[in-house]
Amino acid sequence: DAGVIQSPRHEVTEMGQEVTLRCKPISGHDYLFWYRQTMMRGLELLIYFNNNVPIDDSGMPEDRFSAKMPNASFSTLKIQPSEPRDSAVYFCASSPQPGQGSEQFFGPGTRLTVL
Amino acid sequence: GQNIDQPTEMTATEGAIVQINCTYQTSGFNGLFWYQQHAGEAPTFLSYNVLDGLEEKGRFSSFLSRSKGYSYLLLKELQMKDSASYLCAVRDPQGGYQKVTFGTGTKLQVIP
Numbered sequence: 001d002a003g004v005i006q007s008p009r010h011e012v013t014e015m016g017q018e019v020t021l022r023c024k025p026i027s028g029h030d031y032l033f034w035y036r037q038t039m040m041r042g043l044e045l046l047i048y049f050n051n052n053v054p055i056d057d058s059g060m061p062e063d064r065f066s067a068k069m070p071n072a073s074f075s076t077l078k079i080q081p082s083e084p085r086d087s088a089v090y091f092c093a094s095s096p097q098p099g100q101g102s103e104q105f106f107g108p109g110t111r112l113t114v115l
Numbered sequence: 116g117q118n119i120d121q122p123t124e125m126t127a128t129e130g131a132i133v134q135i136n137c138t139y140q141t142s143g144f145n146g147l148f149w150y151q152q153h154a155g156e157a158p159t160f161l162s163y164n165v166l167d168g169l170e171e172k173g174r175f176s177s178f179l180s181r182s183k184g185y186s187y188l189l190l191k192e193l194q195m196k197d198s199a200s201y202l203c204a205v206r207d208p209q210g211g212y213q214k215v216t217f218g219t220g221t222k223l224q225v226i227p
Contacts, residue, residue, distance in 0.1 A: 098213060
């Protein structure tokens with residue numbers, strides 16, 4: 001398996017623009033997570049899905065952020081409009097059904113810079 | 116709520132042993148993870164503890180005391196490649212079985 005795939009790897013945009021981040025989880029994993037990582041706040045969970053259904057979106061900062069999972073192999077995180085404080089590394093992770101450990105497998109991340 | 120504390124930075128010598136501590140205060144507990152993250156890369160899984168005691172995996176060991184809300188990661192025979200951030204993470208059944216909260220991480224520098 002290729003692991004979790006994210007695109008783009010780097011994104012530079014101007015304030016006010018729409019940004020869409022994409023993720024393909026590991027095949028067969030039922031859980032998908034979106035995280036944001038900054039130096040100040042560390043790794044924060046934004047939202048997670050189980051079988052394509054959003055389970056907990058309490059970490060989504062505000063209405064400018066939205067996430068979808070139209071099928072088991074694809075998810076998007078959208079920021080509209082983007083602001084400089086959204087600059088961070090965004091990770092997507094996936095996990096199989098709960099069991100021993102059930103560690104999360106992380107994608108390489110998207111480094112977002114909002115000017 | 117969730118509160119996870121780790122030292123921000125540590126330095127250790129190649130070949131030595133280092134212990135990275137993690138204390139947590141969470142509304143619920145259903146397991147503790149340690150992840151390693153090299154600069155510019157994604158976190159990767161190291162260990163998982165759900166019962167009290169020591170779990171050993173090669174040069175790395177992880178310990179858990181649920182009554183004390185305390186865990187540590189022990190790295191033996193340190194190598195230069197062990198220079199990375201180490202993230203402690205707690206799984207809390209509230210909010211769903213898979214919800215994991217991460218600490219801010221401990222940046223370990225291994226020096227010759």
